Amino acid sequence: MSELVQLRCFAVLAEECHFGRAAARLNMTQPPLSRHITQLEHRLGVALFTRSTRAVRLTTAGAALLPEVRRILTLMQGMQDSARRLAHGEGGVVAVGVTSGASTALLPRLVAAAGPALPGVRLTLHELGTEEQMAGLAAGALDLGIVRPPETREGVELVTIRREGLRLAVPARHRLARARQPVEAEALRDETFLMYAAQENRYFHDVVMAAMRQAGLIPARTRSLRAVHAILALVAVGAGIAIVPESAEGLGVRGAVLRRLGAGFTATIDHCLAWRADNPNPALARLLPVVRAAFGV
Numbered sequence: 001m002s003e004l005v006q007l008r009c010f011a012v013l014a015e016e017c018h019f020g021r022a023a024a025r026l027n028m029t030q031p032p033l034s035r036h037i038t039q040l041e042h043r044l045g046v047a048l049f050t051r052s053t054r055a056v057r058l059t060t061a062g063a064a065l066l067p068e069v070r071r072i073l074t075l076m077q078g079m080q081d082s083a084r085r086l087a088h089g090e091g092g093v094v095a096v097g098v099t100s101g102a103s104t105a106l107l108p109r110l111v112a113a114a115g116p117a118l119p120g121v122r123l124t125l126h127e128l129g130t131e132e133q134m135a136g137l138a139a140g141a142l143d144l145g146i147v148r149p150p151e152t153r154e155g156v157e158l159v160t161i162r163r164e165g166l167r168l169a170v171p172a173r174h175r176l177a178r179a180r181q182p183v184e185a186e187a188l189r190d191e192t193f194l195m196y197a198a199q200e201n202r203y204f205h206d207v208v209m210a211a212m213r214q215a216g217l218i219p220a221r222t223r224s225l226r227a228v229h230a231i232l233a234l235v236a237v238g239a240g241i242a243i244v245p246e247s248a249e250g251l252g253v254r255g256a257v258l259r260r261l262g263a264g265f266t267a268t269i270d271h272c273l274a275w276r277a278d279n280p281n282p283a284l285a286r287l288l289p290v291v292r293a294a295f296g297v
Contacts, residue, residue: 006040092283097133097145113294143284145274148203161295162271167258169242177257184262185217192240193219200226215264232256245269
């Protein structure tokens with residue numbers, strides 16, 4: 001640190017060419033300023049100034065050294081500013097996980113809110129399933145997640161940011177594709193349903209099964225798949241029908257038509273913000289209020 005003080009003293013004295021004015025700018029008296037300059041000259045082995053009773057001037061060596069000293073001081077100031085921003089959460093990186101279902105509906109809102117409010121914070125985005133995100137949060141690989149309600153949440157804070165209803169997905173040529181009224185359970189009893197796999201997509205599977213039970217619907221035939229994209233693709237080619245989140249409309253799968261369900265289907269699909277309360281990342285602490293405000297939570 002003493003070397004940095006010496007360089008700063010040299011730069012200010014080179015600009016003022018007067019010990020009194022330079023000392024005033026540096027908030028010190030003339031004796032310590034003179035001592036710092038002398039120590040720097042001894043360290044470098046060259047005279048940096050010529051001194052007389054009337055003037056202080058840079059030597060040839062001092063004039064050659066001045067641009068380098070200014071560059072060093074600028075770099076050091078930049079490092080100090082960066083460290084200060086990082087410590088206060090005004091800079092740094094936040095690793096954000098997002099499910100595929102949230103990438104089109106929720107992620108743009110998060111990014112749009114964070115950019116203007118925290119321009120120094122960089123978001124790294126990772127498309128992952130809920131359980132993968134929960135593991136990433138636990139391991140510290142992720143700072144923030146947009147997840148479906150997980151089965152376990154040990155040490156993780158959850159806030160619901162979106163609650164959406166269910167829709168019936170049918171092939172474009174299906175008899176219900178042009179239904180103007182919400183479709184009731186009675187109209188679906190003889191259909192083949194494309195379901196979410198219980199092991200790979202437990203949350204969706206449980207929600208859809210609960211919705212069917214609530215509506216009094218027992219599917220005649222079922223086939224299981226992991227993801228909504230695959231389900232809609234098979235719906236489009238006539239392999240069956242499915243109950244999907246209303247946000248699936250945004251996927252735009254040609255040949256699959258979404259229709260509203262009757263009042264008996266009241267279950268909802270939720271998305272949550274997830275983070276560890278003990279996460280030490282200062283940028284996350286600054287980002288969370290911004291994101292929560294963007295989602296009204």
